[in-house]
Amino acid sequence: MAKVELKINGKQHSFDVEDRTLLVNLIRDHAQLTGTHVGCDTSQCGACTIHMNGMAVKSCTVLAGQANGADITTIEGMAKDGKLHPVQQAFTECHALQCGFCTPGMIMAVSGFLKDNPKPTDDEIYHGLEGNLCRCTGYINIVKAVKQAAKAMSK
Amino acid sequence: MHTFSYVKAGSIKEAGDLLAANSDAKLLAGGMTLIPTLKARLAQPSHLIDIGGLPELSGIDAKDGKLTIGAATRHVEVSRSAVVKKAIPALAYLASQIGDPQVRNRGTIGGSLANNDPAADYPSAALSLNATIVTNKREIAADDYFQGLFSTALDAGEMIVKIVFPVPAKAAYEKFPHPASGYAMAGAFVSQSGKDVRVAITGAGPGVFRWKDAEAALGKKLAAASVEGLSVDAADLNEDMHGTKEYRANLAKVMTKRAVAKLAAPAAAAKSKGK
Ligand SMILES: Cc1cc2nc3c(=O)[nH]c(=O)nc-3n(C[C@H](O)[C@H](O)[C@H](O)COP(=O)(O)OP(=O)(O)OC[C@H]3O[C@@H](n4cnc5c(N)ncnc54)[C@H](O)[C@@H]3O)c2cc1C
Numbered sequence: 001m002a003k004v005e006l007k008i009n010g011k012q013h014s015f016d017v018e019d020r021t022l023l024v025n026l027i028r029d030h031a032q033l034t035g036t037h038v039g040c041d042t043s044q045c046g047a048c049t050i051h052m053n054g055m056a057v058k059s060c061t062v063l064a065g066q067a068n069g070a071d072i073t074t075i076e077g078m079a080k081d082g083k084l085h086p087v088q089q090a091f092t093e094c095h096a097l098q099c100g101f102c103t104p105g106m107i108m109a110v111s112g113f114l115k116d117n118p119k120p121t122d123d124e125i126y127h128g129l130e131g132n133l134c135r136c137t138g139y140i141n142i143v144k145a146v147k148q149a150a151k152a153m154s155k
Numbered sequence: 156m157h158t159f160s161y162v163k164a165g166s167i168k169e170a171g172d173l174l175a176a177n178s179d180a181k182l183l184a185g186g187m188t189l190i191p192t193l194k195a196r197l198a199q200p201s202h203l204i205d206i207g208g209l210p211e212l213s214g215i216d217a218k219d220g221k222l223t224i225g226a227a228t229r230h231v232e233v234s235r236s237a238v239v240k241k242a243i244p245a246l247a248y249l250a251s252q253i254g255d256p257q258v259r260n261r262g263t264i265g266g267s268l269a270n271n272d273p274a275a276d277y278p279s280a281a282l283s284l285n286a287t288i289v290t291n292k293r294e295i296a297a298d299d300y301f302q303g304l305f306s307t308a309l310d311a312g313e314m315i316v317k318i319v320f321p322v323p324a325k326a327a328y329e330k331f332p333h334p335a336s337g338y339a340m341a342g343a344f345v346s347q348s349g350k351d352v353r354v355a356i357t358g359a360g361p362g363v364f365r366w367k368d369a370e371a372a373l374g375k376k377l378a379a380a381s382v383e384g385l386s387v388d389a390a391d392l393n394e395d396m397h398g399t400k401e402y403r404a405n406l407a408k409v410m411t412k413r414a415v416a417k418l419a420a421p422a423a424a425a426k427s428k429g430k
């Protein structure tokens with residue numbers, strides 16, 4: 001067993017978990033934040049994307065132990081004071097989700113790469129979303145939402 | 156996943172001692188290859204020794220014509236490093252093309268070279284640039300290091316500490332990514348230092364290899380036309396649902412020509428790709 005102490009969405013937590021526990025399971029089962037999804041077994045779909053110390057990572061491919069001491073943000077931590085994050089807002093307005101399964105991971109990935117590249121071109125958006133799959137294949141509106149969010153955030 | 160004990164190493168020495176004391180232990184760096192392997196139950200280590208956060212193993216430094224990168228340096232750091240961009244821009248470009256942003260935020264150069272996936276990107280740079288793989292026990296020249304499908308000269312219990320790249324006069328990397336996985340269907344890293352040209356091909360065969368006929372021809376004249384009449388021997392290449400041996404042989408040649416064109420006129424090649 002391992003003791004894992006970490007901050008999730010600004011709140012300090014401490015868990016005793018098995019050494020083989022994945023970060024995504026700690027988030028979903030132990031912290032009971034089920035907005036972070038698991039869409040594959042192969043580290044390819046990105047549905048589990050969260051921010052670990054400010055960087056987008058696939059939480060299904062990080063051990064809870066590796067996240068000891070980290071500052072984690074999940075989709076539940078994006079809205080502030082009842083106001084959606086600009087990326088969430090843009091996804092809503094652009095109809096960038098159908099079933100919504102991939103959406104939390106998409107939003108975490110997009111908000112991650114907009115920090116490094118606030119004005120992405122279309123090609124840069126495709127490159128930035130290479131780690132996220134949408135089973136409903138609604139990519140056109142996702143790209144539209146990324147552009148709208150980028151514009152909103154540069155204001 | 157099978158059970159294992161997770162241990163965070165506090166130093167290179169401690170990681171080495173833990174490896175020596177536990178014959179079924181494995182190092183964990185970025186985990187981007189090892190954790191999926193564990194999830195598929197394709198490995199059953201007794202211990203995972205986490206070296207991912209070791210400051211001793213991380214960092215980038217250029218001096219005296221050599222670029223040194225710590226084994227636990229993440230792909231994202233190499234892709235953005237001003238030092239790498241100045242010394243060997245092709246290496247920063249290569250790192251920016253690995254997998255996806257989330258993978259680049261975790262995966263490390265040492266993990267990639269230790270794993271030696273036949274379609275990984277870094278092995279081509281290490282072989283073309285004639286890098287030295289420095290371990291906790293010795294120094295290994297890239298020509299002796301890569302030994303085919305997922306095998307390297309590393310002994311059990313040996314750990315990569317850093318990679319030393321001699322800075323070439325020019326270098327370029329071009330890959331044809333598999334449209335789903337992003338791994339190279341074929342990739343060519345071409346570097347030139349004086350009369351010496353080295354061409355390393357990844358993705359096409361069971362392991363990274365040097366295309367020596369192309370090296371000889373490009374040594375005489377560094378132009379895409381020099382490899383026009385040559386062909387990569389298809390006999391030993393990979394064949395699967397994504398492409399035949401002959402297709403991969405042709406891709407390897409096309410990637411080599413593109414890399415040479417980029418190396419001869421970097422700005423023009425970038426423009427013609429529309430980027
Ligand atoms: C979705 C996805 C897409 C990817 N696409 C690409 C791609 O396009 N191109 C590409 O090249 N790679 C790709 N990768 C692989 C990625 O680059 C990995 O980061 C890399 O192969 C392994 O590095 P790591 O630090 O994650 O190693 P880990 O997974 O931690 O370890 C891998 C192996 O190396 C050993 N090891 C780690 N560090 C050391 C060391 N210092 N000394 C000795 N042994 C060590 C471990 O014990 C283990 O056996 C992809 C991975 C994923 C999940």
Ligand code: FES
Nearest residue numbers: 039045046048060
């Ligand atoms: S669940 Fe993490 S990448 Fe698919």
Ligand code: FES
Nearest residue numbers: 098100134135136
């Ligand atoms: S909206 Fe259904 S998977 Fe993307």
